Amino acid sequence: xxxxxxxxxxxxxxxxxxxxxxxxxxxxxxxxxxxxxxxxxxxxxxxxxxxxxxxxxxxxxxxxxxxxxxxxxxxxxxxxxxxxxxxxxxxxxxxxxxxxxxxxxxxxxxxxxxxxxxxxxxxxxxxxxxxxxxxxxxxxxxxxxxxxxxxxxxxxxxxxxxxxxxxxxxxxxxxxxxxxxxxxxxxxxxxxxxxxxxxxxxxxxxxxxxxxxxxxxxxxxxxxxxxxxxxxxxxxxxxxxxxxxxxxxxxxxxx
Numbered sequence: 001x002x003x004x005x006x007x008x009x010x011x012x013x014x015x016x017x018x019x020x021x022x023x024x025x026x027x028x029x030x031x032x033x034x035x036x037x038x039x040x041x042x043x044x045x046x047x048x049x050x051x052x053x054x055x056x057x058x059x060x061x062x063x064x065x066x067x068x069x070x071x072x073x074x075x076x077x078x079x080x081x082x083x084x085x086x087x088x089x090x091x092x093x094x095x096x097x098x099x100x101x102x103x104x105x106x107x108x109x110x111x112x113x114x115x116x117x118x119x120x121x122x123x124x125x126x127x128x129x130x131x132x133x134x135x136x137x138x139x140x141x142x143x144x145x146x147x148x149x150x151x152x153x154x155x156x157x158x159x160x161x162x163x164x165x166x167x168x169x170x171x172x173x174x175x176x177x178x179x180x181x182x183x184x185x186x187x188x189x190x191x192x193x194x195x196x197x198x199x200x201x202x203x204x205x206x207x208x209x210x211x212x213x214x215x216x217x218x219x220x221x222x223x224x225x226x227x228x229x230x231x232x233x234x235x236x237x238x239x240x241x242x243x244x245x246x247x248x249x250x251x252x253x254x255x
Contacts, residue, residue, distance in 0.1 A: 003044040004060050007035030012065050014040045014255060017057065019075030019099070021045065021175035022168030023147075027074060029161055030238040033248060034072075038255055041065070048174045050083065050182075057084050061091055068093040068197075070255060075099045075235065079179060079188070086191045094198040096251060099235045102213020103188040114208035118153035127153075141169075154235035156206045157242055192221035199225040200254045204233030204243065 005028075006012065014034055016027040024044040031042045043060040047053050057080065061069065070093050073081035078100035085092040102108065116124050130146035147167055151158070182188065199218065203211050211229070218225050228250040233243030240247070 004064060005042040007031045007040040008038060010039050012039035012041045013069050014038045015061060015069055015071050016040060016042045017071060017073040017077035017081050019077045020172055021076050022171035025163045025165035048171055050175060050178050053080060054084055054087055058088055070094050072096040072098060085197055086194050089196050092197045096200045096202060096254060098202045099207055100214050101209050103217040104213060105184045107210050107213030110210045111208050115153040123149060154208055156232055156234040156240055158239040159241055161239055189217060192217055192223055195223050199223055201225055202228045202237060202250055204235060204237050205229055205231050206233060207235045
């Protein structure tokens with residue numbers, strides 16, 4: 001069943017797409033803030049393959065909006081809205097990529113190196129164990145433990161936010177494995193030149209995902225983009241205490 005949370009009132013001009021995969025409900029703070037000026041949709045991802053998630057998002061958007069709207073994708077959600085935009089360009093006004101993962105495999109080792117430097121030896125061992133579990137038969141408990149460790153090393157100084165929804169470990173294991181294969185096989189480099197909408201990149205200066213892994217592929221693909229780098233900010237700028245105000249100013253300028 002398709003689930004979409006609505007904030008503000010119609011017409012809905014902004015669609016927020018969560019990360020994870022499997023982190024439904026995680027963009028509620030951003031949705032509430034943006035809905036002060038815009039009608040906002042927060043569609044939940046409920047399917048277990050990328051193709052199904054693209055189709056689900058299309059169904060959710062078509063049920064609630066007419067014409068092109070702005071998509072804001074966080075983390076994995078940034079990849080999903082790119083995949084969506086290539087398939088359904090007529091539904092996309094512009095894309096906002098928040099904390100986007102790198103598009104090429106060569107940047108992946110930097111992510112782990114950046115994360116592990118921020119963990120104690122014991123935490124590193126738990127982190128690597130969770131990753132091994134999630135590559136196989138992940139449980140929601142595994143996903144929860146990994147989420148806590150990732151939050152610790154991905155963020156700088158975030159406000160408290162308790163998501164009312166449990167993370168979906170099965171979705172993470174199945175969808176992320178598929179997404180990682182696409183990156184490893186160079187799929188994003190093949191489709192980026194097909195993007196026709198404006199792209200806005202918002203990235204924390206302390207996000208462990210290397211910024212070069214986003215902007216260099218966009219440049220190579222000749223994608224029209226602009227960049228907003230937020231200081232003292234990690235992977236989730238909408239929760240970062242020092243960067244939150246500048247984040248909403250940056251995103252407000254493009255909505």
